[in-house]
Amino acid sequence: MAGKRGQRGGAAAPQAGEVAAQPAGGATGRTASAGAAWEYAPAPESREIVSISAEYGLFIDGDFGPAADGRQFPTINPATEEPLAQVALAGEADTGRAVTAARRAYERVWGSMPGAERAKYLYRIARILQERAREFAVLESIDNGKPIRESRDVDVPLAAAHFFYHAGWADKLEFAGLGPGSRADRAAAADGAGEPGPAGARGADGRAVPRPLGVAGQVIPWNFPLLMAAWKLAPALAAGNTCVLKPAETTPLTALLLAEVCQQADLPPGVVNVLTGAGGTGAALVGHPGVDKVAFTGSTEVGKEISRAVAGTGKRLTLELGGKAANVVFDDAPVDQAVEGIVNGIFFNQGHVCCAGSRLLVQESVADIVTERLRDRLAVLRLGDPLDKNTDIGAINSREQLDKITALSAAGEAEGAQRWSPPCPLPERGYWFPPTVFTGVSQSYRIAREEIFGPVLSVLTFRTPEEAVTKANNTPYGLSAGVWTEKGSRILWMAQRLRAGVVWANTYNRFDPASPFGGYRESGFGREGGRHGLAAYLDA
Ligand code: NDP
Numbered sequence: 001m002a003g004k005r006g007q008r009g010g011a012a013a014p015q016a017g018e019v020a021a022q023p024a025g026g027a028t029g030r031t032a033s034a035g036a037a038w039e040y041a042p043a044p045e046s047r048e049i050v051s052i053s054a055e056y057g058l059f060i061d062g063d064f065g066p067a068a069d070g071r072q073f074p075t076i077n078p079a080t081e082e083p084l085a086q087v088a089l090a091g092e093a094d095t096g097r098a099v100t101a102a103r104r105a106y107e108r109v110w111g112s113m114p115g116a117e118r119a120k121y122l123y124r125i126a127r128i129l130q131e132r133a134r135e136f137a138v139l140e141s142i143d144n145g146k147p148i149r150e151s152r153d154v155d156v157p158l159a160a161a162h163f164f165y166h167a168g169w170a171d172k173l174e175f176a177g178l179g180p181g182s183r184a185d186r187a188a189a190a191d192g193a194g195e196p197g198p199a200g201a202r203g204a205d206g207r208a209v210p211r212p213l214g215v216a217g218q219v220i221p222w223n224f225p226l227l228m229a230a231w232k233l234a235p236a237l238a239a240g241n242t243c244v245l246k247p248a249e250t251t252p253l254t255a256l257l258l259a260e261v262c263q264q265a266d267l268p269p270g271v272v273n274v275l276t277g278a279g280g281t282g283a284a285l286v287g288h289p290g291v292d293k294v295a296f297t298g299s300t301e302v303g304k305e306i307s308r309a310v311a312g313t314g315k316r317l318t319l320e321l322g323g324k325a326a327n328v329v330f331d332d333a334p335v336d337q338a339v340e341g342i343v344n345g346i347f348f349n350q351g352h353v354c355c356a357g358s359r360l361l362v363q364e365s366v367a368d369i370v371t372e373r374l375r376d377r378l379a380v381l382r383l384g385d386p387l388d389k390n391t392d393i394g395a396i397n398s399r400e401q402l403d404k405i406t407a408l409s410a411a412g413e414a415e416g417a418q419r420w421s422p423p424c425p426l427p428e429r430g431y432w433f434p435p436t437v438f439t440g441v442s443q444s445y446r447i448a449r450e451e452i453f454g455p456v457l458s459v460l461t462f463r464t465p466e467e468a469v470t471k472a473n474n475t476p477y478g479l480s481a482g483v484w485t486e487k488g489s490r491i492l493w494m495a496q497r498l499r500a501g502v503v504w505a506n507t508y509n510r511f512d513p514a515s516p517f518g519g520y521r522e523s524g525f526g527r528e529g530g531r532h533g534l535a536a537y538l539d540a
Helices: 092-110 115-131 133-144 148-169 183-190 225-238 253-264 279-287 300-310 335-351 364-378 399-415 465-472 488-497 530-535
Strands: 058-060 063-065 072-077 082-088 215-219 242-246 272-274 293-297 316-320 326-329 359-363 418-420 436-439 456-462 480-484 502-505
Touching (some): 058 092, 072 133, 092 215, 092 242, 115 133, 115 148, 115 253, 133 148, 148 225, 215 225, 225 242, 225 253, 225 293, 225 530, 242 279, 253 272, 326 335, 326 465, 335 364, 335 480, 359 364, 359 465, 364 436, 364 456, 399 418, 399 436, 399 456, 456 465, 465 488
Parallel strands (some): 242 272, 293 316, 326 359, 359 456, 436 456, 480 502
Antiparallel strands (some): 058 063, 418 436
């Protein structure tokens, strides 16, 4: 196995140009306020709401059980390095069993179930997620390291919203304008050139319903473990597919709790299966001949491997990969609002966000004032215990990721950029990295080109809108971008020219289940969310 947990070691080593790690109470004490403006009393969320078992099994065919060969791996709390549980490591035999269970459930129950009935299960899952929201939020923060404020206010509500939204689609697929039953298809069929929908798959008014694909193999990363599970499962299930989900090695616990919710919702056995494990488990799932559709979110490197593995097999594929988004601030933007957007763009979820605004492009005439206000704002961000409700910046998810952020930041300094972090004591144990800003960044520097996936911002400047577009598009990625200006016409002008799947205007990191999300080029292909996201799970 990849053994990322095994590579986790002690606290972050002090970096050149930043303050040395000092005790800050660890994840059980006070949250370390970077600024001296206010002292915050600790406001920890109670851990008691979650009961973490010593061991977790695989979720196959409606039941939890050990891996066939009995192998396990540990999952730990990245804020404290405390071992949380031993989790089953799925091998090839387990993958085969899960795919077989999913196929059986697809053929016998789920694929032929009327959409209105499938909708009831999705709705039930959404309701249970809401009822158990606090439990999910605490568990996510413990296993992932993200602040409770974010898991409570973003991850869990959005996960429930995805199930609610897709529950609404399940009995309306013939109205989505996709595949058999769509307007175009019916017109073609009327000319004798098209194929009507499958016998028996007809909506209330006799329209043919687009067909599901079959068994979906879904591999997700560690940055939004529950939310990514919801992004994958909800549209697949609404469209009538069954699923085998592989969560990331470092964050398996909320996917397993979601499996428990599937049991609680009486979802028929085999409709959702969860295989925990490392990269090898993901590769076995993606390569299994019984999988009809592969959906992957993660690094561009692994996305390319998966593309190669799937090529020529006839499997459908969607890839949601990395990014190096430009957040563009014009001189007419309201500075304080833009600074909040910059902070949200790169420091939300410790910067472990594929669409993070990791390159700030600021118009030269306001560069000084924007960076000055940004420093003031960073000075009052609070880093520390993820379970403390005051915390803005939590722990880095793994030792491996911390090493990557550390190495890329060192490269930024070596290449000549100026590094700045607020005075920010780091807890003694766990994986921590202070919010960091690089100014004087040139487009050729690695910190301007590579996905750092951490709380590190590279600041570049521009003079004209044309230059902003050229610099923003100077990346192999194309996932997202932000524009800050008071002129609506300029927003539209920029949005037409930015080569990014999502462009936010005067806001950043806004997500909605009805809105398609996805990228171009090295950021992958296919969309998740909205009608476009459904298309990825239908024969359309
Ligand atoms: P990966 O792309 O390796 O992991 C994503 C998921 O794919 C995990 O479930 C992983 O399992 C699984 N996986 C790994 N190898 C394979 C394979 N060959 N076939 C099928 N599935 C596989 O991301 P990492 O966690 O290793 O992070 C590495 C870098 O990727 C980060 O530093 C970051 O830059 C970037 N990243 C980008 C994300 C994004 O959304 N854009 C998300 C996560 C990472 P396991 O966890 O067990 O290895």
